[in-house]
Amino acid sequence: MLDSQEQARFEKLVLPHLDAAYNLARWLLRGGADAEDVAQEAMLRAHRFFHGFRGGDVRAWLLQIVRNTCFTWMQKNRHGKDTDEFDEEVHGPPGPTPETLAIAADSRGRLSRALESLPSRSREIIVLRELEGCSYKEIAIITSIPIGTVMSTLSRARRQLQLALTGPANKESIHDL
Amino acid sequence: MICDRAGAVVHGYFDNELDAVGAAEFERHLEQCSDCVYALEDMEALRSSMGLAQLYERAPAPLRKKILASLGPELTVAAVPSRTVWRWLAVAAAFLLIAYASWRVTSLGRSGSYETALAAEIVDAHLRSLQPGHLTDVISTDQHTVKPWFDGKLDFSPPVQDFGDQGFSLQGGRIDVVHGRSVAALVYVRRKHFVNVFIWPADEQDRAPSAGSQQGYRWLEWRKGGMEFCAVSDAPKPALEQLQVLLASN
Numbered sequence: 001m002l003d004s005q006e007q008a009r010f011e012k013l014v015l016p017h018l019d020a021a022y023n024l025a026r027w028l029l030r031g032g033a034d035a036e037d038v039a040q041e042a043m044l045r046a047h048r049f050f051h052g053f054r055g056g057d058v059r060a061w062l063l064q065i066v067r068n069t070c071f072t073w074m075q076k077n078r079h080g081k082d083t084d085e086f087d088e089e090v091h092g093p094p095g096p097t098p099e100t101l102a103i104a105a106d107s108r109g110r111l112s113r114a115l116e117s118l119p120s121r122s123r124e125i126i127v128l129r130e131l132e133g134c135s136y137k138e139i140a141i142i143t144s145i146p147i148g149t150v151m152s153t154l155s156r157a158r159r160q161l162q163l164a165l166t167g168p169a170n171k172e173s174i175h176d177l
Numbered sequence: 178m179i180c181d182r183a184g185a186v187v188h189g190y191f192d193n194e195l196d197a198v199g200a201a202e203f204e205r206h207l208e209q210c211s212d213c214v215y216a217l218e219d220m221e222a223l224r225s226s227m228g229l230a231q232l233y234e235r236a237p238a239p240l241r242k243k244i245l246a247s248l249g250p251e252l253t254v255a256a257v258p259s260r261t262v263w264r265w266l267a268v269a270a271a272f273l274l275i276a277y278a279s280w281r282v283t284s285l286g287r288s289g290s291y292e293t294a295l296a297a298e299i300v301d302a303h304l305r306s307l308q309p310g311h312l313t314d315v316i317s318t319d320q321h322t323v324k325p326w327f328d329g330k331l332d333f334s335p336p337v338q339d340f341g342d343q344g345f346s347l348q349g350g351r352i353d354v355v356h357g358r359s360v361a362a363l364v365y366v367r368r369k370h371f372v373n374v375f376i377w378p379a380d381e382q383d384r385a386p387s388a389g390s391q392q393g394y395r396w397l398e399w400r401k402g403g404m405e406f407c408a409v410s411d412a413p414k415p416a417l418e419q420l421q422v423l424l425a426s427n
């Protein structure tokens with residue numbers, strides 16, 4: 001248990017990032033109910049390890065814990081789906097134009113489904129960069145990949161997302177709407 | 178993609194992660210490489226679609242409460258001498274709250290310092306608004322759309338202005354209820370932080386801003402021109418102060 005001064009510091013520094021923690025967990029786990037449990041567990045872990053936090057980027061520190069908690073959780077509650085590798089063949093030919101992208105992405109549902117169809121490593125890097133606005137350095141800290149690799153990983157993830165938005169799998173769902 | 182730079186370097190450029198030399202070199206390359214130009218356009222389209230789709234999901238209010246509760250009772254207050262003293266304070270505070278609430282029902286915003294009960298309600302209203310679909314009743318960045326929307330829904334006309342050029346872009350408005358009274362809520366966004374500005378009429382004199390924080394959210398409250406304002410957000414304090422200056426100067 002932290003002393004009251006440390007508690008106040010935790011509340012001031014860490015709690016404001018609860019939204020970031022929940023958002024990352026929600027996208028990594030592809031659902032709200034599990035994300036609540038995992039975000040709570042991650043917050044408790046952060047609280048327990050707060051003695052070890054020696055200043056610096058508190059959001060990156062917390063998101064690192066959230067991410068690890070998510071992956072541990074996924075290993076324990078493996079749904080099978082998440083081990084699927086993203087198959088570019090299934091997602092259709094490359095070369096979307098900005099116009100088709102804009103049309104395909106005009107609804108939250110479609111974008112959300114496309115994002116959820118990515119493998120978790122790609123999904124997390126898109127969420128960290130595009131939703132959380134993390135720098136490459138922060139992404140490197142959170143995901144424990146070398147900073148030099150962030151750019152190429154992000155490049156692949158964006159390409160996968162563009163394909164998921166414009167590929168035949170998604171076109172079917174467009175017609176369903 | 179044929180150009181090998183379109184594979185990765187273009188992403189570094191798009192994300193402002195190249196150093197000055199690298200960026201200048203890439204810009205020279207852009208002048209003669211349509212692959213990279215298209216790649217940039219695709220990324221821009223993707224980013225703006227993602228922005229418009231509002232994929233960011235905020236923590237639900239009950240989760241926040243649950244976490245606060247599980248982290249221990251000391252968390253929501255700064256250093257307290259002892260449990261016993263705290264219990265007595267809680268009892269005293271409860272009495273004060275009841276007395277205060279019954280008095281407050283007739284008139285909002287009469288006392289000198291901003292009261293805890295009202296602050297809690299404002300923070301709750303802010304949290305409620307962040308649940309999916311609750312943020313705005315009228316979605317518009319145009320003040321001339323948002324202002325008339327309030328006509329006939331409230332017994333006063335709140336001042337509505339967009340400060341997009343100053344970094345606070347108007348997202349829309351809604352009617353909220355604070356302390357049993359209908360109030361106007363304007364929603365601004367600043368670097369992904371939502372700011373709710375609650376506005377209701379007050380008869381008393383103008384008052385300089387007073388600030389406070391609760392559950393990791395900050396609020397700033399002031400009175401001007403017969404209106405009570407309370408801005409609340411998880412944005413940094415200087416940002417709230419900047420918005421206060423903008424709102425108060427109009």
